Amino acid sequence: MNGKNLVIAILFSAVLLALAFSPMTGSQTTHEYDPWADMNDDGKIRIDDVRYVASKFGTTGRPINKTQLLLELNATANELEVRTERLELWVSTLLTMMPRTIIFSDNFENYTVGEFPSAGGWILVWSGAGEQYQVIVDNASVSGTKSFQMLGRNHWAAAAKKVIELKSSVIGYEVYIMTHEYTNSSKGVCEVYFFNESAAVWGVRIAGVMFRDDGTIWTYGTDTETKYLGSYEPYTWYKVSVILDRDTNLYNIWINNKLVASSVKTANSEIIASLQLENGWPGVKSYFDDVKIFEFSTSP
Numbered sequence: 001m002n003g004k005n006l007v008i009a010i011l012f013s014a015v016l017l018a019l020a021f022s023p024m025t026g027s028q029t030t031h032e033y034d035p036w037a038d039m040n041d042d043g044k045i046r047i048d049d050v051r052y053v054a055s056k057f058g059t060t061g062r063p064i065n066k067t068q069l070l071l072e073l074n075a076t077a078n079e080l081e082v083r084t085e086r087l088e089l090w091v092s093t094l095l096t097m098m099p100r101t102i103i104f105s106d107n108f109e110n111y112t113v114g115e116f117p118s119a120g121g122w123i124l125v126w127s128g129a130g131e132q133y134q135v136i137v138d139n140a141s142v143s144g145t146k147s148f149q150m151l152g153r154n155h156w157a158a159a160a161k162k163v164i165e166l167k168s169s170v171i172g173y174e175v176y177i178m179t180h181e182y183t184n185s186s187k188g189v190c191e192v193y194f195f196n197e198s199a200a201v202w203g204v205r206i207a208g209v210m211f212r213d214d215g216t217i218w219t220y221g222t223d224t225e226t227k228y229l230g231s232y233e234p235y236t237w238y239k240v241s242v243i244l245d246r247d248t249n250l251y252n253i254w255i256n257n258k259l260v261a262s263s264v265k266t267a268n269s270e271i272i273a274s275l276q277l278e279n280g281w282p283g284v285k286s287y288f289d290d291v292k293i294f295e296f297s298t299s300p
């Protein structure tokens with residue numbers, strides 16, 4: 001029994017039932033086209049279709065359990081979905097195992113407390129709550145004793161960028177992030193993303209991650225698909241890792257080494273000019289430590 005005949009077998013009784021009941025109800029409503037009832041695939045449901053079904057009449061045969069069949073089809077679809085997820089996980093794990101070249105890293109240890117880390121190549125893009133807040137501190141750290149603190153204010157974010165020069169099409173970044181207690185506004189507390197400052201009035205953001213002011217973590221960026229990535233606790237460090245394929249504008253995200261999203265759609269990868277750390281409007285302090293930017297060799 002081929003697929004078409006199987007469908008015909010399933011729908012046969014439904015077609016007859018519909019015919020049997022329609023004169024009784026006397027319904028005048030316009031029916032929607034149902035491709036499953038179009039037995040000869042001519043785009044119309046007509047008597048030809050019924051004739052075609054009728055031509056399949058037989059006097060012997062093995063009836064099928066239609067409920068069982070639908071359950072089996074559903075189980076197969078679920079199994080395929082699970083396999084696809086597993087495959088995505090394998091591919092992303094392989095990605096993390098590929099040898100990478102770190103093109104920039106900063107543990108914020110080689111600065112004086114209270115200074116902006118410009119000596120390491122960071123540039124202040126927006127001053128947020130004031131330059132005095134965008135500084136190296138020693139009250140929070142992942143590595144050593146220091147990290148980079150940032151604080152925005154309402155309608156004026158704090159942001160710092162590191163200009164980069166990329167050679168590879170597969171690139172990534174890693175940043176440890178910690179925030180103070182969130183205040184449950186709808187805004188982002190802090191964000192990290194690849195950036196091009198001059199391509200738009202407030203810049204273009206690529207392959208980003210946002211910690212929102214309600215304890216949730218999301219994908220982030222200009223023309224970037226919005227996806228929920230998980231939740232976070234204040235005063236806790238989170239390792240955020242991103243790998244971006246610039247040829248396809250798709251990126252994978254790990255939080256604390258666990259893959260939380262794969263093949264997220266972003267845009268504008270070809271114009272990446274920097275990595276940016278940002279603290280937004282809620283006015284909730286955040287800390288950054290152990291920033292790494294890396295590339296994967298895509299040639300043998």
Ligand SMILES: [Ca+2]
Pocket residue numbers: 107108109141142143144145146147289290
């Ligand atoms: Ca440090």
